[in-house]
Amino acid sequence: MNRQLKRRGFTAIELLVVIAIISILVALLLPAVQQARETARRAQCKNNLMQIGLALHSYHHTHQTLPPGTINSTGPIDNVGNGYHFSWTTQILPYMDEHLAYRKLDFEKSIYDPANNEVIARTSQTFMCPSSSSGNHSYAGCYNDTEQPIDMENNGVLYLNSRVRFRDVTDGRHATIMVGEVRSIESWAYGTKSTLRNMSQMNSNLDSAMYQRTSERDYYGIPEVDLDEMIESGEIDPNKHVGGFLSWHTDGSHFCFVDGAVKFISERTDQQVLLNLGNRHDGNLLEQF
Secondary structure, three states: OOOOOOOOOOOHHHHHHHHHHHHHHHHHHHHHHHHHHHHHHHHHHHHHHHHHHHHHHHHHHHHOOOOOOEEOOOOOOOOOOOOOOEEHHHHOHHHHOOHHHHHHOOOOOOOOOHHHHHHHOOOOHHHOOOOOOOOOOOEEEEEEOOOOOOOOOOOOOOOEOOOOOHHHOOOOHHHOEEEEEOOOOOOOOEOOOOOEEEEEEEOOOOOOOOOOOOHHHHHHOOOHHHHHHHHHHOOOOOOOOOOEEOOOOOOEEEEEEOOOOEEEEEOOOOHHHHHHHOOOOOOOOOOOO
């Protein structure tokens, strides 16, 4: 006598229960996975700045001075493509194992000359924060504490035709910012606000109500409520305005100091402290910040 085996499958209710359990597990695990990824990206961003800091130190060791923030015969620097404008980033290429890129640059011509297009079209991974979604470079030198045009008399360490030596940083190398994070929309090689910023603004929150998400306002680093009014009144010249540092991370930004140390500074840091960190010789000797 043949006995038929009864095969029991999942009922619809059981299947829904299993799906619900899996959904809950995914919801619990996903934030942890995302946090782990962001932690890894932050670590890589910090390492990038350490490599940039090391390259700047190597340049100083060779030339007895830090590289000029930007090079041009006259100042202040306009944010338009009609100057010489080779950035400090181009000067440190040989110290970042980018010898070929450095040799291909034609320093007899402007950085905007078509002869240099091939090199500047490619951005070194060291210049890119892994948290960035823009595909552009992510770091800029500190040329001044407050919002001023990029010129020959700025008080940072990388500015127009600058030749700052370590001994010129009288406020202490450990308390003077050299390079920080930005969200740039132009080339890594342009010696304009693309690779030079000041300490007048720092906000890393992409969803902050104070900042537009458009590339223009992110680039200026100015609260949206103020930008249009300041341009219209003539208080800001769009061709010379620079702006501050902006990070892709939440809560703050990484900065490389003149001593080569990389620190994460909270966006809630007192503004006066930030201004002091951007000035190489204002006499305010900061021990902790």
